[in-house]
Amino acid sequence: MKPYILTILSALAFTSCSVQKKTIQNNTVSTTKAIDNKAQFFSSIEKKSNFDAVKINSKIDAKTGSFIPTLDAVIYIENGKKVWMNLVAVFIPAARGVATPEGIKGYYKLDKTYIDSDFGYLNKLLNVNFIDYNALQNLLLGKTFIPVSDNDYNLTQNANGFNLTSKQTQKITENGKTTEYKISLDYDQELNLNHVLLTNIGNNNQLDITYSNREILNNESFPKSVKIIIKADKTDEIFLENTKFDFSRMETTYSVPANYKKTEIK
Template identity: 85%
Template sequence: MKTYLLIIFSALLVASCSVQKKTTPEQPVSTTKPIENNSQFFSAIEKKSTFDAVKINSKIDAKTGSFIPTLDAVIYVENGQKIWMNLTAVILQAARGVATPEGIKGYYKLDKTYIDSDFSYLNKLLNVNFIDYNALQNLLLGKTFLPVSDNQYKLTQNAQGFNLSSKETQKITENGKTTEYNISLDYDKNLELNHVLLTNPRNNDQLEITYSNREILNNESFPKSVKIIIKAKKTDEILIENTKFDFSRMETTYSVPANYTKTEIK
C-alpha cells in the first residue's frame, strides 16, 4: 500500500507543471555574478496559471526496491479545487487518489486498504514537512512551492538560465515541527522551473525533482518528463512520462469500496 500511495501522491505533486513563457537575452552571461534589480524575477515566478482544468494521460515507472509494473495513469487537475488520479496496471485498476485543500484520500485495490488524512501523510511519504494543498498546487503548476525572498536567497544567472540558492539553512515549521533545508532551484531562460533540490543538512536526506521535454499548450508549458528522487534511508525513484493533455472538464468519482481497511503510515 505504501509503495503505491508514494507513487500516487508523488505523481500528484509533479504530474503537470505550467508557467507563463518569458523571454530573456540569449547572449552568454556570467555564471557567478548576482543579478541586480531582481524584483522582476521574483514577481514573474510567483505568477499564477489561469487554466480551468487539465486531464493528463501518463505512464509511471518506479524503482522502490519492490517490483512494480509500468502503470498507466489519468491525472486530472481542477485549478484550485482538486487533484485526482487513477492508476491501472495491465488493464486492471490498481489505485485511486484525490487531494483537496482539506487533505488527501487514496485506496489500493489489491490489498483493499485506504487512507483519509491531512497532508501529514504526504509529508511522511516524501520525507519533508512543508506540503499543504497550496504548496502541492504551486509545485504542480511549476511554481515555486517554497517561500523565497531576495534577502534569504542568492539569485544568479548562468548560461542555462537562473539559480536560486538559499543563503543559509532555511527553517520550515509545520504542525509545530521545524526542519532545516538547504535549497536550490533552477529555472531556464524562460523562467520555467526545471530542477529542485532540497537537502536536510542534519542527515543528508534529499528530495530532487527534474522537469524536462516541455510542450506549449494553451499558452502554458507542460513537462512531458518528470523525475522524482527521494533519498533517505533508501532511495526511491519515480519517472512520469506525460503522453497526452486535454483541457476539458471530466467527472472524477471517488468512493472507498465496502470492506476496505483504513491504514496509517508507520
C-alpha cells in the first residue's frame, strides 16, 4: 500500500447512498437499560460540525506488510469543502493529497506517480462501494459516517454507553452495485462515536475503526487517536495520532510536479 491511501484516509467517511431493507434479522445486543428518547439520540449523533476550518498535526503509522516509516502529517479541513494533506517521512516530503466533493487527487514523490480520480479509487482500496466526500470528512473527525435510523437499527444501552446494531443486513447501492453489510456502532455516554465494525456479508471483508483519547475544542469533540483496520485477503492497519488542532485558515497548494506518471488501481 503506497501513501496514497494515507493521504486520502485523512478524509474518510461513508456516503448517504440509499439503504434498503431486507427481511433477514440480525442478532442484536442485549438491552441493559431502556432508551427513553430515541429521537434525541439519533439527532445528536448526526449533528453536523460547525467549525469553519481546522488544521490537524498528526503522526501516522501503517502496518501493510511492507515497511512504511512513521509519517508526519498536516491535515487541513475546510468544513464541507476540502480535505488537504501533506506527508513527510524522516524530514523528506513524501506525498500530498486533496479531496473535494468532486473527487480525489494525490501524488507520491518517491516514485513520481499521481492519482486523479472520483471516489471509486477509494472504494477499491477499501473493498467497499459507498464512499463520498461528506463521509470521508465525518470519518476522520470521529462522527457518524453511516446513514442510521430507528427503523433500521436496534439501539441499546450498556455500562459504557450505547450500541447501534443493524436489524437486517443493510443494502447499499452505488453506481448499480449493491452490497450487503452488517453494521455495529458504539458510542460513549456523551454520544461520541467510539467504534465501528462494518462486515461485508458477501465476502466477510471488514472495516474496523476505533476512536479514543478525545479532546473538547470549540465545543466539539475531536479524537486524538484513530485506528483503522481494513480486513480483506490481507489485513492493513493505519494509526493516526492527532497531536495538535488549530482553527485558523491556511494556504493549501496542490499541483502535480512535471514528469509524474498517472497510476490506476487494478
